[in-house]
Amino acid sequence: MGIKVLLIAFIGFGGGITVGSGLVALITVLGIVPRLMQLSKTYRFIRSYEISIILGAVLGGWMNLRNVAFSFPEVILAPIGLLAGVFVGMLAAALTEVLNVLPILAKRVGFGKKIIIILMAIVFGKITGSLFHWIYYINH
Amino acid sequence: MDRVIYLRMRQRVQVLQHQKVTIGEVAQIVASDENERNIxxxxxxxxxxxxxxxIVIDVMRVIGTIQKKNPGMDVQTIGPAQTILEIQMKQKTLAPVYFVLVWLLLFTGSALAIMNFHEDVSMQLVHQKIYYMxxxxxxxxxxxxxxPYxxxxxxxxxxFFNHLFRKRLNEEPSPLEVEMFNYQQDLDQYVIVHENKETEKKINGN
Known part of the structure:
Protein backbone atom coordinates (compact mmCIF):
# COMPACT_ATOMS: atom_id res chain seq x y z
CA MET A 1 0.00 0.00 0.00
CA GLY A 2 2.67 2.47 1.08
CA ILE A 3 4.88 1.50 -1.83
CA LYS A 4 1.98 2.03 -4.27
CA VAL A 5 1.33 5.52 -2.95
CA LEU A 6 5.01 6.38 -3.17
CA LEU A 7 5.21 5.03 -6.71
CA ILE A 8 2.13 6.96 -7.87
CA ALA A 9 3.43 10.14 -6.25
CA PHE A 10 6.80 9.60 -7.91
CA ILE A 11 5.25 9.07 -11.35
CA GLY A 12 3.05 12.13 -10.93
CA PHE A 13 5.98 14.26 -9.80
CA GLY A 14 8.13 13.07 -12.69
CA GLY A 15 5.39 13.81 -15.19
CA GLY A 16 4.93 17.27 -13.71
CA ILE A 17 8.62 18.07 -14.01
CA THR A 18 8.66 17.03 -17.66
CA VAL A 19 5.56 18.98 -18.62
CA GLY A 20 6.63 22.02 -16.62
CA SER A 21 10.08 22.22 -18.16
CA GLY A 22 8.53 21.63 -21.56
CA LEU A 23 6.23 24.62 -21.09
CA VAL A 24 9.09 26.84 -19.98
CA ALA A 25 11.23 25.65 -22.90
CA LEU A 26 8.44 26.50 -25.34
CA ILE A 27 7.92 29.97 -23.95
CA THR A 28 11.67 30.57 -23.92
CA VAL A 29 12.23 29.41 -27.50
CA LEU A 30 9.48 31.66 -28.82
CA GLY A 31 10.87 34.66 -26.97
CA ILE A 32 7.56 36.18 -25.94
CA VAL A 33 8.69 37.40 -22.53
CA PRO A 34 11.78 39.25 -23.86
CA ARG A 35 9.58 40.79 -26.51
CA LEU A 36 7.07 42.03 -23.93
CA MET A 37 9.85 43.40 -21.76
CA GLN A 38 11.35 45.17 -24.75
CA LEU A 39 8.00 46.73 -25.64
CA SER A 40 7.25 47.88 -22.11
CA LYS A 41 10.88 48.64 -21.15
CA THR A 42 10.58 46.65 -17.92
CA TYR A 43 13.67 44.44 -18.06
CA ARG A 44 14.20 44.83 -14.34
CA PHE A 45 10.98 42.94 -13.52
CA ILE A 46 12.16 39.72 -15.16
CA ARG A 47 11.99 37.81 -11.85
CA SER A 48 8.37 38.84 -11.30
CA TYR A 49 7.50 37.73 -14.82
CA GLU A 50 9.03 34.32 -14.11
CA ILE A 51 6.97 34.02 -10.96
CA SER A 52 3.86 35.09 -12.85
CA ILE A 53 4.34 32.33 -15.43
CA ILE A 54 4.99 29.70 -12.76
CA LEU A 55 2.01 30.78 -10.64
CA GLY A 56 -0.24 30.86 -13.69
CA ALA A 57 0.79 27.39 -14.78
CA VAL A 58 0.45 25.88 -11.30
CA LEU A 59 -2.87 27.57 -10.56
CA GLY A 60 -4.31 26.71 -13.98
CA GLY A 61 -3.16 23.11 -13.67
CA TRP A 62 -4.53 22.74 -10.16
CA MET A 63 -7.91 24.30 -10.93
CA ASN A 64 -8.25 22.21 -14.05
CA LEU A 65 -7.46 18.94 -12.28
CA ARG A 66 -9.52 19.64 -9.16
CA ASN A 67 -12.53 21.04 -11.00
CA VAL A 68 -12.53 24.15 -8.83
CA ALA A 69 -15.37 26.53 -9.56
CA PHE A 70 -15.85 30.09 -8.33
CA SER A 71 -19.01 32.09 -8.70
CA PHE A 72 -17.69 35.34 -10.11
CA PRO A 73 -19.91 37.51 -12.31
CA GLU A 74 -19.89 36.62 -15.97
CA VAL A 75 -18.43 39.97 -17.05
CA ILE A 76 -14.87 39.26 -15.90
CA LEU A 77 -14.65 36.59 -18.59
CA ALA A 78 -14.27 39.29 -21.22
CA PRO A 79 -10.89 40.61 -19.98
CA ILE A 80 -9.74 37.04 -19.35
CA GLY A 81 -10.66 36.13 -22.92
CA LEU A 82 -8.87 39.19 -24.28
CA LEU A 83 -5.69 38.40 -22.36
CA ALA A 84 -5.80 34.75 -23.42
CA GLY A 85 -6.28 35.88 -27.02
CA VAL A 86 -3.36 38.30 -26.93
CA PHE A 87 -1.13 35.56 -25.55
CA VAL A 88 -2.15 33.02 -28.20
CA GLY A 89 -1.80 35.72 -30.86
CA MET A 90 1.75 36.41 -29.71
CA LEU A 91 2.46 32.68 -29.75
CA ALA A 92 1.19 32.47 -33.33
CA ALA A 93 3.20 35.53 -34.38
CA ALA A 94 6.36 34.17 -32.76
CA LEU A 95 5.86 30.84 -34.49
CA THR A 96 5.44 32.56 -37.86
CA GLU A 97 8.64 34.43 -37.19
CA VAL A 98 10.63 31.36 -36.23
CA LEU A 99 9.65 29.77 -39.52
CA ASN A 100 10.85 32.87 -41.39
CA VAL A 101 7.66 32.92 -43.44
CA LEU A 102 7.11 36.65 -43.82
CA PRO A 103 10.52 37.84 -45.07
CA ILE A 104 10.63 35.14 -47.75
CA LEU A 105 7.04 35.73 -48.78
CA ALA A 106 7.47 39.50 -48.98
CA LYS A 107 10.54 39.08 -51.15
CA ARG A 108 8.97 36.50 -53.46
CA VAL A 109 5.78 38.43 -53.97
CA GLY A 110 7.68 41.69 -54.35
CA PHE A 111 5.90 43.60 -51.60
CA GLY A 112 9.11 44.75 -49.97
CA LYS A 113 8.17 47.76 -47.92
CA LYS A 114 4.50 46.91 -47.78
CA ILE A 115 5.05 43.92 -45.52
CA ILE A 116 2.50 45.40 -43.13
CA ILE A 117 -0.21 44.62 -45.67
CA ILE A 118 0.80 40.97 -45.58
CA LEU A 119 0.78 41.09 -41.81
CA MET A 120 -2.70 42.63 -41.81
CA ALA A 121 -4.02 39.87 -44.10
CA ILE A 122 -2.83 37.31 -41.56
CA VAL A 123 -4.15 39.28 -38.57
CA PHE A 124 -7.62 39.79 -40.06
CA GLY A 125 -7.62 36.16 -41.21
CA LYS A 126 -6.96 35.02 -37.66
CA ILE A 127 -9.70 37.22 -36.17
CA THR A 128 -12.27 36.26 -38.79
CA GLY A 129 -11.39 32.58 -38.63
CA SER A 130 -11.65 32.56 -34.86
CA LEU A 131 -14.99 34.43 -34.76
CA PHE A 132 -16.39 32.21 -37.51
CA HIS A 133 -15.30 29.15 -35.58
CA TRP A 134 -16.97 30.16 -32.30
CA ILE A 135 -20.14 31.73 -33.67
CA TYR A 136 -20.96 29.55 -36.66
CA TYR A 137 -18.77 26.49 -37.19
CA ILE A 138 -19.33 25.07 -33.69
CA ASN A 139 -23.09 24.86 -34.22
CA HIS A 140 -22.99 23.05 -37.57
CA MET B 1 51.89 60.29 -47.08
CA ASP B 2 50.53 61.36 -50.46
CA ARG B 3 50.75 57.81 -51.76
CA VAL B 4 48.43 56.27 -49.17
CA ILE B 5 44.70 55.95 -49.74
CA TYR B 6 42.15 54.36 -47.47
CA LEU B 7 39.29 52.54 -49.09
CA ARG B 8 36.12 51.00 -47.75
CA MET B 9 33.71 49.15 -50.02
CA ARG B 10 30.05 49.94 -49.61
CA GLN B 11 27.67 47.08 -48.78
CA ARG B 12 25.05 47.51 -51.48
CA VAL B 13 24.73 50.08 -54.25
CA GLN B 14 21.78 50.63 -56.56
CA VAL B 15 22.69 51.37 -60.18
CA LEU B 16 20.76 51.96 -63.39
CA GLN B 17 20.98 50.21 -66.74
CA HIS B 18 23.88 51.54 -68.91
CA GLN B 19 25.29 53.47 -65.98
CA LYS B 20 29.07 53.91 -65.83
CA VAL B 21 29.83 52.96 -62.24
CA THR B 22 32.72 54.88 -60.70
CA ILE B 23 34.92 53.95 -57.76
CA GLY B 24 33.46 56.85 -55.79
CA GLU B 25 30.08 55.15 -56.03
CA VAL B 26 31.13 51.70 -54.85
CA ALA B 27 33.58 52.76 -52.15
CA GLN B 28 34.36 55.41 -49.59
CA ILE B 29 37.79 56.90 -50.14
CA VAL B 30 40.08 58.90 -47.90
CA ALA B 31 43.21 60.34 -49.49
CA SER B 32 44.83 63.65 -50.30
CA ASP B 33 42.32 65.96 -51.99
CA GLU B 34 43.68 65.60 -55.47
CA ASN B 35 44.06 61.83 -55.34
CA GLU B 36 40.63 61.48 -53.87
CA ARG B 37 39.03 63.49 -56.66
CA ASN B 38 40.82 61.53 -59.37
CA ILE B 39 40.27 58.09 -57.93
CA ILE B 55 26.83 42.29 -59.96
CA VAL B 56 29.60 41.75 -57.43
CA ILE B 57 32.55 44.16 -57.54
CA ASP B 58 35.52 42.71 -55.67
CA VAL B 59 37.94 44.98 -53.85
CA MET B 60 40.79 43.39 -55.83
CA ARG B 61 39.33 44.80 -59.01
CA VAL B 62 39.15 48.27 -57.50
CA ILE B 63 42.76 48.06 -56.30
CA GLY B 64 43.78 46.80 -59.75
CA THR B 65 42.18 49.81 -61.45
CA ILE B 66 43.79 52.24 -59.02
CA GLN B 67 47.22 50.63 -59.34
CA LYS B 68 47.08 50.66 -63.13
CA LYS B 69 46.57 54.42 -63.21
CA ASN B 70 48.75 55.26 -60.20
CA PRO B 71 51.59 52.72 -59.95
CA GLY B 72 53.00 52.37 -56.48
CA MET B 73 49.91 53.76 -54.73
CA ASP B 74 49.48 52.23 -51.27
CA VAL B 75 45.84 51.17 -50.95
CA GLN B 76 44.66 50.34 -47.44
CA THR B 77 41.33 48.55 -47.46
CA ILE B 78 38.98 48.51 -44.53
CA GLY B 79 35.71 46.67 -44.06
CA PRO B 80 33.88 44.44 -46.55
CA ALA B 81 35.81 43.02 -49.45
CA GLN B 82 33.11 43.47 -52.05
CA THR B 83 30.18 45.59 -53.10
CA ILE B 84 26.95 44.27 -54.52
CA LEU B 85 25.55 46.32 -57.37
CA GLU B 86 21.82 46.01 -57.68
CA ILE B 87 20.48 46.98 -61.07
CA GLN B 88 17.25 48.89 -60.69
CA MET B 89 14.83 47.60 -63.28
CA LYS B 90 11.92 49.74 -64.31
CA GLN B 91 9.64 49.85 -61.29
CA LYS B 92 7.37 46.88 -61.66
CA THR B 93 3.91 47.88 -60.56
CA LEU B 94 2.12 45.09 -58.81
CA ALA B 95 -1.01 44.13 -60.72
CA PRO B 96 -3.97 44.75 -58.39
CA VAL B 97 -5.48 41.37 -59.27
CA TYR B 98 -2.30 39.61 -58.27
CA PHE B 99 -2.17 41.58 -55.04
CA VAL B 100 -5.79 40.82 -54.13
CA LEU B 101 -5.19 37.12 -54.80
CA VAL B 102 -2.18 36.95 -52.49
CA TRP B 103 -4.04 38.90 -49.84
CA LEU B 104 -7.03 36.55 -50.01
CA LEU B 105 -4.76 33.52 -49.95
CA LEU B 106 -3.10 34.65 -46.74
CA PHE B 107 -6.42 35.70 -45.23
CA THR B 108 -8.13 32.39 -45.93
CA GLY B 109 -5.04 30.43 -45.00
CA SER B 110 -4.64 31.98 -41.58
CA ALA B 111 -8.38 31.69 -40.89
CA LEU B 112 -8.20 27.99 -41.68
CA ALA B 113 -5.03 27.55 -39.66
CA ILE B 114 -6.52 29.08 -36.52
CA MET B 115 -9.66 26.94 -36.84
CA ASN B 116 -7.57 23.81 -37.22
CA PHE B 117 -5.55 24.84 -34.18
CA HIS B 118 -8.71 25.35 -32.10
CA GLU B 119 -10.06 21.95 -33.09
CA ASP B 120 -6.69 20.33 -32.52
CA VAL B 121 -6.36 21.48 -28.92
CA SER B 122 -10.12 21.19 -28.14
CA MET B 123 -10.32 24.90 -27.46
CA GLN B 124 -14.12 24.79 -27.20
CA LEU B 125 -13.93 22.38 -24.25
CA VAL B 126 -11.24 24.49 -22.62
CA HIS B 127 -13.35 27.63 -22.97
CA GLN B 128 -16.40 25.87 -21.55
CA LYS B 129 -14.31 24.72 -18.64
CA ILE B 130 -12.91 28.21 -18.01
CA TYR B 131 -16.48 29.55 -18.10
CA TYR B 132 -17.50 26.96 -15.53
CA MET B 133 -14.47 27.60 -13.30
CA PRO B 148 -12.70 39.08 -26.80
CA TYR B 149 -10.37 36.11 -27.25
CA PHE B 160 4.48 41.14 -31.25
CA PHE B 161 5.47 42.80 -34.51
CA ASN B 162 5.11 46.25 -32.93
CA HIS B 163 3.56 47.98 -35.91
CA LEU B 164 0.87 49.89 -34.11
CA PHE B 165 2.67 51.61 -31.28
CA ARG B 166 6.01 52.09 -32.98
CA LYS B 167 6.58 55.69 -32.03
CA ARG B 168 4.95 55.53 -28.65
CA LEU B 169 6.57 52.46 -27.14
CA ASN B 170 10.11 52.46 -28.46
CA GLU B 171 12.24 52.83 -31.54
CA GLU B 172 14.05 49.55 -31.47
CA PRO B 173 13.60 47.53 -34.66
CA SER B 174 10.79 44.98 -34.52
CA PRO B 175 11.66 41.27 -34.76
CA LEU B 176 10.27 41.31 -38.26
CA GLU B 177 12.67 44.02 -39.38
CA VAL B 178 15.58 42.15 -37.80
CA GLU B 179 14.42 39.00 -39.54
CA MET B 180 14.19 40.79 -42.91
CA PHE B 181 17.69 42.16 -42.35
CA ASN B 182 19.12 38.73 -41.52
CA TYR B 183 17.48 37.21 -44.57
CA GLN B 184 18.91 39.94 -46.78
CA GLN B 185 22.38 39.36 -45.28
CA ASP B 186 22.16 35.66 -46.03
CA LEU B 187 21.14 36.38 -49.62
CA ASP B 188 24.00 38.87 -50.01
CA GLN B 189 26.47 36.35 -48.62
CA TYR B 190 25.27 33.78 -51.15
CA VAL B 191 25.53 36.25 -54.01
CA ILE B 192 29.01 37.35 -52.95
CA VAL B 193 30.31 33.79 -53.08
CA HIS B 194 28.42 32.54 -56.12
CA GLU B 195 28.34 35.54 -58.44
CA ASN B 196 31.98 36.39 -57.88
CA LYS B 197 34.01 34.28 -60.30
CA GLU B 198 37.28 35.04 -58.54
CA THR B 199 36.33 33.44 -55.24
CA GLU B 200 35.73 29.99 -56.68
CA LYS B 201 38.41 27.98 -58.44
CA LYS B 202 37.39 24.74 -60.04
CA ILE B 203 39.80 21.94 -60.98
CA ASN B 204 39.42 22.20 -64.74
CA GLY B 205 39.87 25.93 -64.70
CA ASN B 206 36.35 27.13 -65.45
Whole structure:
Protein backbone atom coordinates (compact mmCIF):
# COMPACT_ATOMS: atom_id res chain seq x y z
CA MET A 1 0.00 0.00 0.00
CA GLY A 2 2.67 2.47 1.08
CA ILE A 3 4.88 1.50 -1.83
CA LYS A 4 1.98 2.03 -4.27
CA VAL A 5 1.33 5.52 -2.95
CA LEU A 6 5.01 6.38 -3.17
CA LEU A 7 5.21 5.03 -6.71
CA ILE A 8 2.13 6.96 -7.87
CA ALA A 9 3.43 10.14 -6.25
CA PHE A 10 6.80 9.60 -7.91
CA ILE A 11 5.25 9.07 -11.35
CA GLY A 12 3.05 12.13 -10.93
CA PHE A 13 5.98 14.26 -9.80
CA GLY A 14 8.13 13.07 -12.69
CA GLY A 15 5.39 13.81 -15.19
CA GLY A 16 4.93 17.27 -13.71
CA ILE A 17 8.62 18.07 -14.01
CA THR A 18 8.66 17.03 -17.66
CA VAL A 19 5.56 18.98 -18.62
CA GLY A 20 6.63 22.02 -16.62
CA SER A 21 10.08 22.22 -18.16
CA GLY A 22 8.53 21.63 -21.56
CA LEU A 23 6.23 24.62 -21.09
CA VAL A 24 9.09 26.84 -19.98
CA ALA A 25 11.23 25.65 -22.90
CA LEU A 26 8.44 26.50 -25.34
CA ILE A 27 7.92 29.97 -23.95
CA THR A 28 11.67 30.57 -23.92
CA VAL A 29 12.23 29.41 -27.50
CA LEU A 30 9.48 31.66 -28.82
CA GLY A 31 10.87 34.66 -26.97
CA ILE A 32 7.56 36.18 -25.94
CA VAL A 33 8.69 37.40 -22.53
CA PRO A 34 11.78 39.25 -23.86
CA ARG A 35 9.58 40.79 -26.51
CA LEU A 36 7.07 42.03 -23.93
CA MET A 37 9.85 43.40 -21.76
CA GLN A 38 11.35 45.17 -24.75
CA LEU A 39 8.00 46.73 -25.64
CA SER A 40 7.25 47.88 -22.11
CA LYS A 41 10.88 48.64 -21.15
CA THR A 42 10.58 46.65 -17.92
CA TYR A 43 13.67 44.44 -18.06
CA ARG A 44 14.20 44.83 -14.34
CA PHE A 45 10.98 42.94 -13.52
CA ILE A 46 12.16 39.72 -15.16
CA ARG A 47 11.99 37.81 -11.85
CA SER A 48 8.37 38.84 -11.30
CA TYR A 49 7.50 37.73 -14.82
CA GLU A 50 9.03 34.32 -14.11
CA ILE A 51 6.97 34.02 -10.96
CA SER A 52 3.86 35.09 -12.85
CA ILE A 53 4.34 32.33 -15.43
CA ILE A 54 4.99 29.70 -12.76
CA LEU A 55 2.01 30.78 -10.64
CA GLY A 56 -0.24 30.86 -13.69
CA ALA A 57 0.79 27.39 -14.78
CA VAL A 58 0.45 25.88 -11.30
CA LEU A 59 -2.87 27.57 -10.56
CA GLY A 60 -4.31 26.71 -13.98
CA GLY A 61 -3.16 23.11 -13.67
CA TRP A 62 -4.53 22.74 -10.16
CA MET A 63 -7.91 24.30 -10.93
CA ASN A 64 -8.25 22.21 -14.05
CA LEU A 65 -7.46 18.94 -12.28
CA ARG A 66 -9.52 19.64 -9.16
CA ASN A 67 -12.53 21.04 -11.00
CA VAL A 68 -12.53 24.15 -8.83
CA ALA A 69 -15.37 26.53 -9.56
CA PHE A 70 -15.85 30.09 -8.33
CA SER A 71 -19.01 32.09 -8.70
CA PHE A 72 -17.69 35.34 -10.11
CA PRO A 73 -19.91 37.51 -12.31
CA GLU A 74 -19.89 36.62 -15.97
CA VAL A 75 -18.43 39.97 -17.05
CA ILE A 76 -14.87 39.26 -15.90
CA LEU A 77 -14.65 36.59 -18.59
CA ALA A 78 -14.27 39.29 -21.22
CA PRO A 79 -10.89 40.61 -19.98
CA ILE A 80 -9.74 37.04 -19.35
CA GLY A 81 -10.66 36.13 -22.92
CA LEU A 82 -8.87 39.19 -24.28
CA LEU A 83 -5.69 38.40 -22.36
CA ALA A 84 -5.80 34.75 -23.42
CA GLY A 85 -6.28 35.88 -27.02
CA VAL A 86 -3.36 38.30 -26.93
CA PHE A 87 -1.13 35.56 -25.55
CA VAL A 88 -2.15 33.02 -28.20
CA GLY A 89 -1.80 35.72 -30.86
CA MET A 90 1.75 36.41 -29.71
CA LEU A 91 2.46 32.68 -29.75
CA ALA A 92 1.19 32.47 -33.33
CA ALA A 93 3.20 35.53 -34.38
CA ALA A 94 6.36 34.17 -32.76
CA LEU A 95 5.86 30.84 -34.49
CA THR A 96 5.44 32.56 -37.86
CA GLU A 97 8.64 34.43 -37.19
CA VAL A 98 10.63 31.36 -36.23
CA LEU A 99 9.65 29.77 -39.52
CA ASN A 100 10.85 32.87 -41.39
CA VAL A 101 7.66 32.92 -43.44
CA LEU A 102 7.11 36.65 -43.82
CA PRO A 103 10.52 37.84 -45.07
CA ILE A 104 10.63 35.14 -47.75
CA LEU A 105 7.04 35.73 -48.78
CA ALA A 106 7.47 39.50 -48.98
CA LYS A 107 10.54 39.08 -51.15
CA ARG A 108 8.97 36.50 -53.46
CA VAL A 109 5.78 38.43 -53.97
CA GLY A 110 7.68 41.69 -54.35
CA PHE A 111 5.90 43.60 -51.60
CA GLY A 112 9.11 44.75 -49.97
CA LYS A 113 8.17 47.76 -47.92
CA LYS A 114 4.50 46.91 -47.78
CA ILE A 115 5.05 43.92 -45.52
CA ILE A 116 2.50 45.40 -43.13
CA ILE A 117 -0.21 44.62 -45.67
CA ILE A 118 0.80 40.97 -45.58
CA LEU A 119 0.78 41.09 -41.81
CA MET A 120 -2.70 42.63 -41.81
CA ALA A 121 -4.02 39.87 -44.10
CA ILE A 122 -2.83 37.31 -41.56
CA VAL A 123 -4.15 39.28 -38.57
CA PHE A 124 -7.62 39.79 -40.06
CA GLY A 125 -7.62 36.16 -41.21
CA LYS A 126 -6.96 35.02 -37.66
CA ILE A 127 -9.70 37.22 -36.17
CA THR A 128 -12.27 36.26 -38.79
CA GLY A 129 -11.39 32.58 -38.63
CA SER A 130 -11.65 32.56 -34.86
CA LEU A 131 -14.99 34.43 -34.76
CA PHE A 132 -16.39 32.21 -37.51
CA HIS A 133 -15.30 29.15 -35.58
CA TRP A 134 -16.97 30.16 -32.30
CA ILE A 135 -20.14 31.73 -33.67
CA TYR A 136 -20.96 29.55 -36.66
CA TYR A 137 -18.77 26.49 -37.19
CA ILE A 138 -19.33 25.07 -33.69
CA ASN A 139 -23.09 24.86 -34.22
CA HIS A 140 -22.99 23.05 -37.57
CA MET B 1 51.89 60.29 -47.08
CA ASP B 2 50.53 61.36 -50.46
CA ARG B 3 50.75 57.81 -51.76
CA VAL B 4 48.43 56.27 -49.17
CA ILE B 5 44.70 55.95 -49.74
CA TYR B 6 42.15 54.36 -47.47
CA LEU B 7 39.29 52.54 -49.09
CA ARG B 8 36.12 51.00 -47.75
CA MET B 9 33.71 49.15 -50.02
CA ARG B 10 30.05 49.94 -49.61
CA GLN B 11 27.67 47.08 -48.78
CA ARG B 12 25.05 47.51 -51.48
CA VAL B 13 24.73 50.08 -54.25
CA GLN B 14 21.78 50.63 -56.56
CA VAL B 15 22.69 51.37 -60.18
CA LEU B 16 20.76 51.96 -63.39
CA GLN B 17 20.98 50.21 -66.74
CA HIS B 18 23.88 51.54 -68.91
CA GLN B 19 25.29 53.47 -65.98
CA LYS B 20 29.07 53.91 -65.83
CA VAL B 21 29.83 52.96 -62.24
CA THR B 22 32.72 54.88 -60.70
CA ILE B 23 34.92 53.95 -57.76
CA GLY B 24 33.46 56.85 -55.79
CA GLU B 25 30.08 55.15 -56.03
CA VAL B 26 31.13 51.70 -54.85
CA ALA B 27 33.58 52.76 -52.15
CA GLN B 28 34.36 55.41 -49.59
CA ILE B 29 37.79 56.90 -50.14
CA VAL B 30 40.08 58.90 -47.90
CA ALA B 31 43.21 60.34 -49.49
CA SER B 32 44.83 63.65 -50.30
CA ASP B 33 42.32 65.96 -51.99
CA GLU B 34 43.68 65.60 -55.47
CA ASN B 35 44.06 61.83 -55.34
CA GLU B 36 40.63 61.48 -53.87
CA ARG B 37 39.03 63.49 -56.66
CA ASN B 38 40.82 61.53 -59.37
CA ILE B 39 40.27 58.09 -57.93
CA UNK B 40 36.59 58.64 -57.24
CA UNK B 41 36.11 59.35 -60.94
CA UNK B 42 37.64 56.11 -62.27
CA UNK B 43 35.12 53.90 -64.00
CA UNK B 44 35.10 50.40 -62.57
CA UNK B 45 32.17 48.86 -64.40
CA UNK B 46 29.66 49.72 -67.09
CA UNK B 47 26.26 48.13 -66.62
CA UNK B 48 25.19 46.32 -69.78
CA UNK B 49 21.95 44.46 -70.55
CA UNK B 50 23.91 41.18 -70.38
CA UNK B 51 24.56 41.67 -66.67
CA UNK B 52 22.29 39.77 -64.38
CA UNK B 53 20.22 41.44 -61.72
CA UNK B 54 23.16 41.59 -59.29
CA ILE B 55 26.83 42.29 -59.96
CA VAL B 56 29.60 41.75 -57.43
CA ILE B 57 32.55 44.16 -57.54
CA ASP B 58 35.52 42.71 -55.67
CA VAL B 59 37.94 44.98 -53.85
CA MET B 60 40.79 43.39 -55.83
CA ARG B 61 39.33 44.80 -59.01
CA VAL B 62 39.15 48.27 -57.50
CA ILE B 63 42.76 48.06 -56.30
CA GLY B 64 43.78 46.80 -59.75
CA THR B 65 42.18 49.81 -61.45
CA ILE B 66 43.79 52.24 -59.02
CA GLN B 67 47.22 50.63 -59.34
CA LYS B 68 47.08 50.66 -63.13
CA LYS B 69 46.57 54.42 -63.21
CA ASN B 70 48.75 55.26 -60.20
CA PRO B 71 51.59 52.72 -59.95
CA GLY B 72 53.00 52.37 -56.48
CA MET B 73 49.91 53.76 -54.73
CA ASP B 74 49.48 52.23 -51.27
CA VAL B 75 45.84 51.17 -50.95
CA GLN B 76 44.66 50.34 -47.44
CA THR B 77 41.33 48.55 -47.46
CA ILE B 78 38.98 48.51 -44.53
CA GLY B 79 35.71 46.67 -44.06
CA PRO B 80 33.88 44.44 -46.55
CA ALA B 81 35.81 43.02 -49.45
CA GLN B 82 33.11 43.47 -52.05
CA THR B 83 30.18 45.59 -53.10
CA ILE B 84 26.95 44.27 -54.52
CA LEU B 85 25.55 46.32 -57.37
CA GLU B 86 21.82 46.01 -57.68
CA ILE B 87 20.48 46.98 -61.07
CA GLN B 88 17.25 48.89 -60.69
CA MET B 89 14.83 47.60 -63.28
CA LYS B 90 11.92 49.74 -64.31
CA GLN B 91 9.64 49.85 -61.29
CA LYS B 92 7.37 46.88 -61.66
CA THR B 93 3.91 47.88 -60.56
CA LEU B 94 2.12 45.09 -58.81
CA ALA B 95 -1.01 44.13 -60.72
CA PRO B 96 -3.97 44.75 -58.39
CA VAL B 97 -5.48 41.37 -59.27
CA TYR B 98 -2.30 39.61 -58.27
CA PHE B 99 -2.17 41.58 -55.04
CA VAL B 100 -5.79 40.82 -54.13
CA LEU B 101 -5.19 37.12 -54.80
CA VAL B 102 -2.18 36.95 -52.49
CA TRP B 103 -4.04 38.90 -49.84
CA LEU B 104 -7.03 36.55 -50.01
CA LEU B 105 -4.76 33.52 -49.95
CA LEU B 106 -3.10 34.65 -46.74
CA PHE B 107 -6.42 35.70 -45.23
CA THR B 108 -8.13 32.39 -45.93
CA GLY B 109 -5.04 30.43 -45.00
CA SER B 110 -4.64 31.98 -41.58
CA ALA B 111 -8.38 31.69 -40.89
CA LEU B 112 -8.20 27.99 -41.68
CA ALA B 113 -5.03 27.55 -39.66
CA ILE B 114 -6.52 29.08 -36.52
CA MET B 115 -9.66 26.94 -36.84
CA ASN B 116 -7.57 23.81 -37.22
CA PHE B 117 -5.55 24.84 -34.18
CA HIS B 118 -8.71 25.35 -32.10
CA GLU B 119 -10.06 21.95 -33.09
CA ASP B 120 -6.69 20.33 -32.52
CA VAL B 121 -6.36 21.48 -28.92
CA SER B 122 -10.12 21.19 -28.14
CA MET B 123 -10.32 24.90 -27.46
CA GLN B 124 -14.12 24.79 -27.20
CA LEU B 125 -13.93 22.38 -24.25
CA VAL B 126 -11.24 24.49 -22.62
CA HIS B 127 -13.35 27.63 -22.97
CA GLN B 128 -16.40 25.87 -21.55
CA LYS B 129 -14.31 24.72 -18.64
CA ILE B 130 -12.91 28.21 -18.01
CA TYR B 131 -16.48 29.55 -18.10
CA TYR B 132 -17.50 26.96 -15.53
CA MET B 133 -14.47 27.60 -13.30
CA UNK B 134 -15.11 31.33 -13.17
CA UNK B 135 -18.89 31.54 -12.96
CA UNK B 136 -19.86 28.16 -11.55
CA UNK B 137 -22.34 27.48 -14.36
CA UNK B 138 -22.00 25.46 -17.50
CA UNK B 139 -22.59 27.17 -20.83
CA UNK B 140 -22.54 25.48 -24.22
CA UNK B 141 -21.27 28.56 -26.08
CA UNK B 142 -19.28 30.93 -23.82
CA UNK B 143 -19.23 33.77 -26.37
CA UNK B 144 -18.47 36.36 -23.72
CA UNK B 145 -15.07 34.71 -23.39
CA UNK B 146 -14.60 33.78 -27.02
CA UNK B 147 -15.29 37.07 -28.80
CA PRO B 148 -12.70 39.08 -26.80
CA TYR B 149 -10.37 36.11 -27.25
CA UNK B 150 -10.70 36.37 -31.02
CA UNK B 151 -9.90 40.08 -31.09
CA UNK B 152 -7.07 39.48 -28.65
CA UNK B 153 -5.54 37.08 -31.17
CA UNK B 154 -5.14 39.85 -33.72
CA UNK B 155 -3.97 42.33 -31.11
CA UNK B 156 -1.31 39.91 -29.87
CA UNK B 157 0.11 39.45 -33.36
CA UNK B 158 0.25 43.19 -33.98
CA UNK B 159 1.81 43.72 -30.57
CA PHE B 160 4.48 41.14 -31.25
CA PHE B 161 5.47 42.80 -34.51
CA ASN B 162 5.11 46.25 -32.93
CA HIS B 163 3.56 47.98 -35.91
CA LEU B 164 0.87 49.89 -34.11
CA PHE B 165 2.67 51.61 -31.28
CA ARG B 166 6.01 52.09 -32.98
CA LYS B 167 6.58 55.69 -32.03
CA ARG B 168 4.95 55.53 -28.65
CA LEU B 169 6.57 52.46 -27.14
CA ASN B 170 10.11 52.46 -28.46
CA GLU B 171 12.24 52.83 -31.54
CA GLU B 172 14.05 49.55 -31.47
CA PRO B 173 13.60 47.53 -34.66
CA SER B 174 10.79 44.98 -34.52
CA PRO B 175 11.66 41.27 -34.76
CA LEU B 176 10.27 41.31 -38.26
CA GLU B 177 12.67 44.02 -39.38
CA VAL B 178 15.58 42.15 -37.80
CA GLU B 179 14.42 39.00 -39.54
CA MET B 180 14.19 40.79 -42.91
CA PHE B 181 17.69 42.16 -42.35
CA ASN B 182 19.12 38.73 -41.52
CA TYR B 183 17.48 37.21 -44.57
CA GLN B 184 18.91 39.94 -46.78
CA GLN B 185 22.38 39.36 -45.28
CA ASP B 186 22.16 35.66 -46.03
CA LEU B 187 21.14 36.38 -49.62
CA ASP B 188 24.00 38.87 -50.01
CA GLN B 189 26.47 36.35 -48.62
CA TYR B 190 25.27 33.78 -51.15
CA VAL B 191 25.53 36.25 -54.01
CA ILE B 192 29.01 37.35 -52.95
CA VAL B 193 30.31 33.79 -53.08
CA HIS B 194 28.42 32.54 -56.12
CA GLU B 195 28.34 35.54 -58.44
CA ASN B 196 31.98 36.39 -57.88
CA LYS B 197 34.01 34.28 -60.30
CA GLU B 198 37.28 35.04 -58.54
CA THR B 199 36.33 33.44 -55.24
CA GLU B 200 35.73 29.99 -56.68
CA LYS B 201 38.41 27.98 -58.44
CA LYS B 202 37.39 24.74 -60.04
CA ILE B 203 39.80 21.94 -60.98
CA ASN B 204 39.42 22.20 -64.74
CA GLY B 205 39.87 25.93 -64.70
CA ASN B 206 36.35 27.13 -65.45
Missing amino acids: KGYIIHEVTPEDKHL ITGHYKEQPLLLQV SFGLGLGMIL
